[in-house]
Amino acid sequence: MQANRNLTNKDIARYSRQIIVPNVGVGGQCKLKQSSVLIVGAGGLGCPASLYLVGAGIGRIGIVDYDIVEENNLHRQLLHSEKSVGEKKVKSAADALKRLNEDLQVDEYYFSLDSSNALDVVRKYDVVIDASDNVATRYLLNDACVLSGKPLVSGSALQMEGQLTVYNHNGGPCYRCLYPKPPPPETVSNCSDAGVLGAVPGVIGVLQALEAIKVLLGQSGTLDSRLLLFDASESVFRNVKLRKKNANCSVCGENPTITQLIDYVQFCGSSPNDKDKGITLLDDKDRISAIELAKKIESDEKLLLIDVRMENEFEICALPQSVNIPITKMEKPCHVDEIKEEIKSKTENHNIPVFTICRRGNDSQKAVKLLQTICKDLGVEIKDIKGGLHDWTRTVDSNFPIY
């Protein structure tokens, strides 16, 4: 019996339903047992992907993540439980996976993947799963996979949509063949700002595991030179045909200019953890703190507080004194007159000051700039609340919900 020399009786019993699938067989199951997969990101995509890989009997998986489990992860990152809030995601994920299958090896990498460490990690695995959540990491992983000759199973999800492709495999394109230039940072949304329905990355993550398994088994029919689009709101999957590998690609082409990893934060103009970063558009004199706002409210000072978040965010929680004018509305020229009128009527002809507030104090600054233009001939005083509602919770009212 040559074929099953690597499978124990326990393996045969455990994986029997999968082994009898003709596409897998004893040979396939042995291959999976001897294979390794790297999963970058233990979040909404990485949790379901690693769960199904471990379930399928992949011998060794590696997980890279530098985040800590937060409560707002739990609706979609189902390897983590309520008890693991505050724990390292890699630890929490590895523990959950080992509970599922103690025979398999799980390597934990608690650091942020960058040019200094990516190649060393990627080289240790047969296939890489991109389950990350930012542009810089996507380019970094692409280049690391091209330079070390590894297929990259790339998934992404946001709100009600998902996308899935296999890069650098079977003559198909790499990420750079499709996107030689990174998107302008202001066009990129993340789950923390735009939201995501948990089951959407769930679907994409499970499909990533499936594609990785097919790649490991050497099967045709993988998603190279194709892109699978999932629109959950319409329950539609679309399978579209992509270009082949581009001979002029700067990393996988015939005369590559990128022969080692570069500075991806500089290349993309954004870093992996931008989601937590504050911007500074206004001088301090045009800003007040949440505590100062609380004092004004307490002493019944007349003011107009404009909450510039989206309507559905305003619905989650809002300060009782605030009115909602979303920043997206302020940005549209067609609403200028309406907004001007509203401000005029609520500021007693511009005699009381206006303050803008948002979740974290970024959009509120942009709103001040926009309102200064909209109301420029009115002489009304406009400032924002530094640190937004997060600072309100932190410094004024700890019972105010945070999201």
Next chain:
Amino acid sequence: MTGKDGLNLLIEFSGGAELLFNKIKKHNVSLPKSEIPWTIEKLLVWIKDNLLAEKPEMFIQDDSVRPGILVLVNDSDWELLGQLEYELQNNDNVMFISTLHGG
């Protein structure tokens, strides 16, 4: 129908690109008659003038789509069809997908 008689197209936006088009994902449009054939390049100008609701720079840069948007014609990458020079046919389905990065 040929380009000379005008064209009916289904134009779709996804991956967040629809936010620039009043959040409408599908647009059935009729392009007017034209002596010069309708190419994607010409379509982009038409979209900017007729469909785009806001922030043109988030959709078009340097006379093409901005980096991070993939164009498909009848479910095929426009790169396979000649990109900006592709001559549109009646009933073509043109889709603009903004790449997602979240996970």
